[in-house]
Amino acid sequence: xxxxxxxxxxxxxxxxxxxxxxxxxxxxxxxxxxxxxxxxxxxxxxxxxxxxxxxxxxxxxxxxxxxxxxxxxxxxxxxxxxxxxxxxxxxxxxxxxxxxxxxxxxxxxxxxxxxxxxxxxxxxxxxxxxxxxxxxxxxxxxxxxxxxxxxxxxxxxxxxxxxxxxxxxxxxxxxxxxxxxxxxxxxxxxxxxxxxxxxxxxxxxxxxxxxxxxxxxxxxxxxxxxxxxxxxxxxxxxxxxxxxxxxxxxxxxxxxxxxxxxxxxxxxxxxxxxxx
Numbered sequence: 708x709x710x711x712x713x714x715x716x717x718x719x720x721x722x723x724x725x726x727x728x729x730x731x732x733x734x735x736x737x738x739x740x741x742x743x744x745x746x747x748x749x750x751x752x753x754x755x756x757x758x759x760x761x762x763x764x765x766x767x768x769x770x771x772x773x774x775x776x777x778x779x780x781x782x783x784x785x786x787x788x789x790x791x792x793x794x795x796x797x798x799x800x801x802x803x804x805x806x807x808x809x810x811x812x813x814x815x816x817x818x819x820x821x822x823x824x825x826x827x828x829x830x831x832x833x834x835x836x837x838x839x840x841x842x843x844x845x846x847x848x849x850x851x852x853x854x855x856x857x858x859x860x861x862x863x864x865x866x867x868x869x870x871x872x873x874x875x876x877x878x879x880x881x882x883x884x885x886x887x888x889x890x891x892x893x894x895x896x897x898x899x900x901x902x903x904x905x906x907x908x909x910x911x912x913x914x915x916x917x918x919x920x921x922x923x924x925x926x927x928x929x930x931x932x933x934x935x936x937x938x939x940x941x942x943x944x945x946x947x948x949x950x951x952x953x954x955x956x957x958x959x960x961x962x963x964x965x966x967x968x969x970x971x972x973x974x975x976x977x978x979x980x981x982x983x
Contacts, residue, residue, distance in 0.1 A: 710839040713738075719777040720745045723767070728835045732812075732826035733790035739832065740767040740785045741840055744777045751846030751983035752782035752836075753976070754828065756862075758853030759887075760806045763787045766852075769965040775973035779980035784836050786828065788855070790821040802887055803894055809882075810858030811906050813895035822895060828858070829866050846983040848872035850975055852968060853932075857882055860908035860922070860942075867918030872982040874923035874975045876968050877930055880942035881909040887936050909938075912945040921952040923978050925971050927961030 714725040721744040730737045740763050744750060753776075755766050766772070766785045776783050789808035796817040798804035808824035837844050849870045851859035856878025863873040882888020883903045892903040904910045911917070926939050933939075939955055946953035961967040 710835050718742070719773045721773065721777050723773065724840075725763070725767075726839070728831075730790070730827050730831045732823040732831045733821050735790040735792050735795060735821055737790065737827065737831070738763045738787045739836070740764070741836060742767075742773050742776055742783045743840055744780050744782060746780060746841070749841040749843045750780055750782050751848070751980070752784060752842045753979055754832070754847070754849045755783055755785040756810060756828070756849065756851030756855030756858040757785065757788050758851070758855045759788075760801050761788050761855075762806070765965070769969065770972050771969040772972045772976055775976040779976055781976060781980050781983065782840070782842055783976075784832070784842075786832050789824060795821050798894075803891060807854065807891065809854055809888075809891045809895065809906075810862060811892070811895055814902075815895060815897050818895050824858075825862065825865075829862060829869055833869070846871060848874075848979040848983055850874040850876075850979065851878070852876040853937075853963065854879060854887070856924075857888075857908060861906050861911065863919055864908060864911040864916050865905070870919075872979045873919055874925075874978060876925050876971070876975075877927060877932070877937055877963055878908065878924060878939070878942075879936060880938050881907050883907045883910065884941065885936045885938060909941040909945045912942065912949050912951060915949060917946075917949055917951045919951070921954070922946065923954045923956075923975065925956045925958055925967075925975070927958050927963065927967045929960050930963045930967075932963055
């Protein structure tokens with residue numbers, strides 16, 4: 708799977724590359740960034756999954772993660788959040804369509820033709836980055852924000868063999884029980900709510916699907932989506948019942964923005980590095 712490097716920048720002693728490749732899953736070109744720290748050989752890496760409306764550029768330019776990644780000797784891959792381009796279905800709303808792939812494989816028209824974001828991340832993206840960069844597949848973690856926090860949690864729960872560590876900022880913890888998730892799942896997966904449960908982190912943990920022993924979640928107390936959309940208390944209850952060690956840090960006064968993430972992203976990088 709050929710990877711085209713579009714731009715490269717030196718940062719914190721390492722190299723940041725913006726890349727494009729053809730995805731069999733989405734049937735479109737897909738973009739991602741890779742920060743590679745200076746190292747003599749292959750390094751462990753994290754996949755970052757961004758939230759609604761984001762591209763591969765939001766985390767790359769706003770999170771301020773690369774100094775911490777350089778110190779830890781960890782690479783970070785940040786893909787786009789959906790397929791894009793001519794002929795790709797879209798919706799006028801910000802929470803559906805392009806920029807809102809929800810990290811699921813759509814089965815409903817018109818989304819099924821290209822919106823195969825679960826398969827993209829766990830198959831095409833991993834194959835592309837590990838084929839083009841010196842990354843250690845046996846030491847791979849995942850983290851994300853909001854919709855991407857949902858993706859990080861559910862992809863780890865659904866594909867435990869792929870990820871050794873998982874964390875999230877302000878994740879959508881139970882999308883079957885919030886408006887964002889209900890809207891996206893109806894569109895992408897159809898009306899059968901049994902199919903939705905397979906992509907709900909709290910319900911997957913409740914059903915005994917957790918193969919990770921610990922999860923780190925940071926949540927801002929001033930996040931205006933906290934009560935209606937994110938619902939971390941549902942994940943907390945599920946983890947307590949299932950014996951999963953959830954560290955849920957309620958960060959006083961922080962909101963849903965990248966100002967929140969840049970304040971704590973170094974903690975997450977270091978936490979993953981210890982486990983990878």
